[in-house]
Amino acid sequence: MQTILRHAAAAVLVAVATGPGMADDFGDADEGARVFRKCQACHAVGPDAFSRTGPHLNDLFGRRAGALDGFDYSAGLVRMGNDGLAWDFASLDAYLENPKAFASDTRMNFVGLKDAEDRADVLAFLRQYSDSPANIPGAAPTAAPREVELSDDILALVGDVAYGEYLSSECLTCHQADGGATGIPAITGWPEEDFVVAMHAYKEKIRPHPVMQMMAGRLADDEIAALAAYFGGL
Amino acid sequence: MTLNRRQFIRSGAGLAATTLAAPHVYAAGHGGAPRVVVIGGGAGGATAARYINKDAGGAIEVTLVEPSRTYYTCFFSNLYIGGFRTMDSLAHSYGTLAAEGINVVHDYAVDVDRGARTVTLASGATLPYDKLILSPGIDFVDGSVPGWDVTMQNRMPHAYKAGSQTELLKAQIEAMPEGGTFAMVAPPNPYRCPPGPYERISMVAHLLTQTNPTAKILLVDPKEKYSKQGLFEEGWQKHYSGMIERIGPDFGGANVSVDPMAMTVDIDGSVENVDVCNVIPAQKAGVICERAGLTEGNWAPVDGRTMVSRMDADVHILGDASEQGDMPKSGFSANSQAKVAAMAVRAALTDSRMFPAKFSNTCWSLIAPEDGVKVGAAYEATEEKIASTDSFVSQTGEDAALRKATYEESLGWYDGISADIFG
Structure with a gap:
């Protein structure tokens, strides 16, 4: 092969x-x-x-x-x-x-x-994960463990979209609302769980970026959920 | 211009005839939708206008008063001097704001009658308001640098309001004789963009290393310390060794006068001949704040929880003009404050919700090509002031890859904040 x-x-x-x-x-x-x-x-x-x-x-x-x-x-x-x-x-x-x-x-x-x-x-x-004329080895899925351990309670929080919209205004000084990304990543349309995991990873300083550590560090769990809900819907 | 004037007049006439839609939640005295007037179309004012107007569906009438048809951002204007940006790339129009339904009036606001709640324009027209947002930026303190006033700004540019002044300063630097001297008179605290003068020194040095490598830079500074000082000093040593001399207050940097006709700078009695002189005077709130009777000393005090004036519950003051506590005077800060004020104004005028104020600021500076640094902080408001809760700053000795990434991030930030302010 x-x-x-x-x-x-x-x-x-x-x-x-x-x-x-x-x-x-x-x-x-x-x-x-x-x-x-x-x-x-x-x-x-x-x-x-x-x-x-x-x-x-x-x-x-x-x-x-x-x-x-x-x-x-x-x-x-x-x-x-x-x-x-x-x-x-x-x-x-x-x-x-x-x-x-x-x-x-x-x-x-x-x-x-x-x-x-x-x-x-x-x-x-x-x-290995694409069809090909040959056989495809049965490798294990790469479903990764989350970057941060989050309790089911945190993951189950339903975000307050209106609050998320207000909080999002602080993000939009750098990140673009239309999903444009030039030097600073797009944060629109993410699956909510990925957004929540990423923000908690910054908050716990597992992800390294100092601005994001600071921004996430002052957000409560429900505020992160609110942002995830708002940006997820853009 | 004609279109805007006409729109404005038509809007006023409509109000007079009370032909507008039925009253909304807010019981505006005139029976129509509540009216917000925003003075100043920069990072604070244009942002506030957009966020108040956003999703209001006509529930609030927003008028923005800004004399410039094309706005040049002060942030990144140093990069124009260094040759990293074109002037066009700093230019923004108000077309999107107008298309979103904001009444954009290109005129000067010359007076505010807080009793009658009206703003008078240079054209003579008056604009009634229910809530007023003042975001006029800075003006200069008369006499702060003896020998200099605005009539001398073509001989000794300030270039601290971006546009023609910035272009003039760059042209003067490019025309310097070989081995000539560029001088800057730096401002005392507080002033717009704390790292700005030092980023400008970096950019002038970069330009001169390209065009006039034997030229000298003389930085006359009344302050003991300044923003990102360790980072700038490290960068100047690395990239522009021997070119920049800083004269701080210990050596007379606080005792300076200039003679624009003779092109001399007098530093504590010692007279220097210079070829270009960038005078950045002491600063105060845009003069409309003073005329409105909302200043104390040079600035307009506000309650940071909503950015409302300490002297008038119907006026919010944003950005450089405001005295709020710990936040630096920057476009980022003004943009951040505008969102809190917009939220508060909307909550007061409609049934929209009130949320706790959150603020943040980050300032990126470019020291040399792809050598970017940043400083930032997060803030919360108490009754007393806006107070810093957390902060960070780039470190000396960072590797080139990180500095390049920081620079690239700043480019992304420019695009992001520009889209947020101007659409």
């Missing part, structure tokens, strides 16, 4: 210049599982995976860019998909190396994987 994959990857890469790093080579899927931890805050893959802050990555290879039903992509990615971009090794490799260089308006707020081997590894890992 490895041979087939390499062959397929080489075939789509005819027009792409490859350096001595052999960037058309899938790497080691087990290593890739480790690299994928960087992606797990937003992306899930495997049985039962669903779209979170980022789209799920099952059947990623061959999927038209920006085309997953119900996911709110940037206009640029949708346009690239409409123009015929279907994800393959070469395009994913380029996207992962520098997301904003590949799709300047992407909402994937990720600095990129500069190491070609890391990219080859993670793509090998993800390749």
Whole structure:
């Protein structure tokens, strides 16, 4: 199977210049599982995976860019998909190396994987979850443990949308209400649970950003729920 | 202009004829929808106008009085001097506000009659209000730098209200003779944008290293300490070693006069010839606050819980002009305060809910290309003042990747706050 994959990857890469790093080579899927931890805050893959802050990555290879039903992509990615971009090794490799260089308006707020081997590894890992002529190994789902331990009570809080709207005004000094993201990530349309988890991760200083630690640090549990409800509905 | 005037006049005529819709929740004296007048279309005023108007569905009539048709943000104007932004990229119009239903009047507010609750415009028209928002920014204190007044601003620009002054200052720097001297007279506290003068020094230094590397920068400063001082000093040493000399109060930095015709700066009796002189005078609340009788000393005191004036329950004062406690005078602060005031005004005039005030501020500064730093704090209001509850500041010795990320974040912030203020 490895041979087939390499062959397929080489075939789509005819027009792409490859350096001595052999960037058309899938790497080691087990290593890739480790690299994928960087992606797990937003992306899930495997049985039962669903779209979170980022789209799920099952059947990623061959999927038209920006085309997953119900996911709110940037206009640029949708346009690239409409123009015929279907994800393959070469395009994913380029996207992962520098997301904003590949799709300047992407909402994937990720600095990129500069190491070609890391990219080859993670793509090998993800390749396992796409249909292919060969068999697909039954790897375990990557449903990640939450970044922070949150009680069921916190997760069950129903946000007060009107209060969330007022509180959101403080967020909108930096984050854009229309979901635009230029240097500061978009926070609209997230699944509420992801929003709640992220804010608590800042509040408990597990996530590193000092502005967000400060902003989240003064929000009570019901205020976080209110914001999650409001922004989730935008 | 014609359109705006006409809209304004038509609106006034409609009110006089009482042809407007039935009264709303607030029992406005004139029988129509309650009226809010906002003076000043910057980070405080334009934000307040939008947030009061938002979702009100015509329940509140909002009029914004702002003389400029094109607003140039003070924030990021230093980056124009450094060559990192165009002037166009700092320009914003009021088209979105007008389209959202805000009555945008391009005129000067010259007086407020608080008894009659009216604002008088330079054109002579008067605007009645139920609630007034004052967000006029700063004006300069006469005589704070002996020898300088606004009639001299073309010889010695302040460039502390962005636009033509900023362009003038940059043009003067670019025209400096080789090896010439750029001087800045920095302001005493409190003033707009605490790191602003020092970011400007950084940007002037960057420009000069490109165009005139033997030039000198003389910073005359009446203050012992200033915002992000350790970060700026580290950056100046690293990027512009030997170019910048700061003269603090220990060496006469607080005893300065200028002669704009002779292009000299007198520092505690020692006269320096300079080629460009950026005088940033001491500051006070925009003069309309004084005319409205709402100032105490140089600033307009407010109760931070709603940003309401300490002297008039129907007037809220935002941003640089207000004296509220611990928040720095910044566009970010004004934007933050505007949302609290808007919430309070809407709650007073309609049946919308009242929530506790929350404020925050972050100031990013650029020291050199991709070398960005930031300082920020969160605030809560007590009866006495707005008080800082938490804060952070960039550290000296941070690596280049973090500084670059901080700079890129500041670009994102500019887009975010601009969209929030102007749509």
